[in-house]
Amino acid sequence: MAWLHTWVGLTTGWVLFFVFVTGTAGYLDDEITRWMQPELPLATTQIGLYEPSVMIGHALARLQAIAPPARSWTVTLPHQSLEPRGEQGLSIAWESLPSPGQNASRRGGERLDPISGEPQKAATPRVTGGGTVLYRMHYLMHYLPYETGIKLVGICTMLMWLAVVTGVITHKKIFSDFFTFRPGKGQRSWLDAHNVVSVLSLPFFLMITYTGLVFFAVTYLPAARDALYGTSPAQRQEFAKELRGPARSDQPVTAPDVSLPALAQRLESEWGAGHVASMQIVHPAGESPYIDVRRASTSTLSVHELAARFSAIDGERLPLPEAAPATMRVRSTLFALHEGLFADWWLRWLYVISGLLGCAVIGTGLVLWTVKRGQQHQRLQQRADRAAEHSFTARINATGLRVVEVLNIGTLAGLPLGLAAYFLANRLLPVTMITRASWEVHSLFIVWCGALLYALVRPAKRAWFELLSLAAAAYVLIPGINALTTDRHLGITLRHGDWGLAGFDFAMFGLAGVFAGIAIKLQRKWRVAEAAPLVRKKS
Numbered sequence: 001m002a003w004l005h006t007w008v009g010l011t012t013g014w015v016l017f018f019v020f021v022t023g024t025a026g027y028l029d030d031e032i033t034r035w036m037q038p039e040l041p042l043a044t045t046q047i048g049l050y051e052p053s054v055m056i057g058h059a060l061a062r063l064q065a066i067a068p069p070a071r072s073w074t075v076t077l078p079h080q081s082l083e084p085r086g087e088q089g090l091s092i093a094w095e096s097l098p099s100p101g102q103n104a105s106r107r108g109g110e111r112l113d114p115i116s117g118e119p120q121k122a123a124t125p126r127v128t129g130g131g132t133v134l135y136r137m138h139y140l141m142h143y144l145p146y147e148t149g150i151k152l153v154g155i156c157t158m159l160m161w162l163a164v165v166t167g168v169i170t171h172k173k174i175f176s177d178f179f180t181f182r183p184g185k186g187q188r189s190w191l192d193a194h195n196v197v198s199v200l201s202l203p204f205f206l207m208i209t210y211t212g213l214v215f216f217a218v219t220y221l222p223a224a225r226d227a228l229y230g231t232s233p234a235q236r237q238e239f240a241k242e243l244r245g246p247a248r249s250d251q252p253v254t255a256p257d258v259s260l261p262a263l264a265q266r267l268e269s270e271w272g273a274g275h276v277a278s279m280q281i282v283h284p285a286g287e288s289p290y291i292d293v294r295r296a297s298t299s300t301l302s303v304h305e306l307a308a309r310f311s312a313i314d315g316e317r318l319p320l321p322e323a324a325p326a327t328m329r330v331r332s333t334l335f336a337l338h339e340g341l342f343a344d345w346w347l348r349w350l351y352v353i354s355g356l357l358g359c360a361v362i363g364t365g366l367v368l369w370t371v372k373r374g375q376q377h378q379r380l381q382q383r384a385d386r387a388a389e390h391s392f393t394a395r396i397n398a399t400g401l402r403v404v405e406v407l408n409i410g411t412l413a414g415l416p417l418g419l420a421a422y423f424l425a426n427r428l429l430p431v432t433m434i435t436r437a438s439w440e441v442h443s444l445f446i447v448w449c450g451a452l453l454y455a456l457v458r459p460a461k462r463a464w465f466e467l468l469s470l471a472a473a474a475y476v477l478i479p480g481i482n483a484l485t486t487d488r489h490l491g492i493t494l495r496h497g498d499w500g501l502a503g504f505d506f507a508m509f510g511l512a513g514v515f516a517g518i519a520i521k522l523q524r525k526w527r528v529a530e531a532a533p534l535v536r537k538k539s
Helices: 002-026 029-035 052-066 130-140 146-170 174-178 187-200 202-215 223-229 233-244 260-271 326-339 345-387 392-428 436-457 460-485 490-495 499-538
Strands: 070-076 091-096 107-111 276-282 290-296 304-311
Touching: 002 029, 002 130, 002 146, 002 345, 002 392, 029 130, 029 499, 052 070, 052 091, 052 260, 130 146, 130 436, 146 202, 187 202, 187 345, 202 326, 202 345, 223 233, 260 276, 260 290, 260 304, 345 392, 392 436, 392 460, 392 499, 436 460, 460 490, 460 499, 490 499
Parallel strands: none
Antiparallel strands: 070 091, 070 276, 091 107, 276 290, 290 304
């Protein structure tokens, strides 16, 4: 089990480190996108002062004016508690009736001013991949075909699951390992660090690995679907249709006879102020129109759960639709756990911290391999020098050790440096550049590849220190460049209470401190180790 744990972790470690870094950033993808589009307005702190009944009236009037006929109308109310990721303004959405002979329909939407009801003139933000690109990277990689990326990440995830299980088996004293850390002991210290962060993040590791596999279960294990439905595109489409359920035929919606503002007030008196998330009007063919009301809730795995259904004619409460089959409910629960969209701010930060711990588990495991093999190689080399013979096996071992060492330095220090380059490129590339979103991503990979080449030509210790120092400097530079190129610096965001944007800058300072601390710690350790033989020689 120890052998299996070691080699499974080593062969997949660099890919998994990339997956965990980009996946952790994905938990903050909306916040990252907002920072990378500084032209968007600052978050308002006046949401709680808006009158729901007035806003619903404005929204309904706007839908009547611009969206007839439609198969559905939706009014989403603003409230900070609605969306754990931040502010959700007043908005409307509609879905047009499909053209004859077609099943697809077009969707539209607008943001409205909560007071006047007029459409808000959205600023034209710069083109950027934002946090969405980082989120997609963690399961698709990049520059790879869709199927190839999914399958590569899937294989590595399956092997990671194996590494987690074998790691638990090899830890006979898993609880004592959690409380044991002996600094300054070389290989023993790296093993202790690996054990501590592994045990601390074990529940997250088990959950995130298994739920990640479930996302593309049919892609990884298609035999059951192919046996039941067939392998042709039409047969597979039949499988997808059965998952989604039968297509609904709808009539054009009109303004409901029941008062939506009165209905919202009735529900708020029942649920509490600010708990009505959205109201949707639908008119299925052959049935009476109804209103679906979703409730803003962070107590369940659904961000906006369907909580009530009312007749659009007389306001009578109608029964909710039948629950999905148990299989689909389990599937959606696993998806929700993996994505964490339901999480409020403190639970979302727990997701982020757990993701960073995952990066630490992978990183310490990779470094532990090189430290352990380096000590073994040094002993074998000394023995070979005394015997005046240099075996072919020793040369192969030295080459393999060097390759792993370069990949460790270039990935563990170079990938974070590339991520900093991604953010800097967002501020430094011309705003009018047509391919700027692509070049933001190119910047990430160019800097990462440069770090790998740098690690190849520099001595290992110097490469570690210099790349970590460069990463620290790059993350400090990000808020500074932001202040020089936009009006969304800390002075402005803190004054307006926009903690989403301010938090990004503070996070950059925090990452800079982490990388600077690691670099200083390593340099001091190496200086002490280099000075020790001289002290013994003098004594």
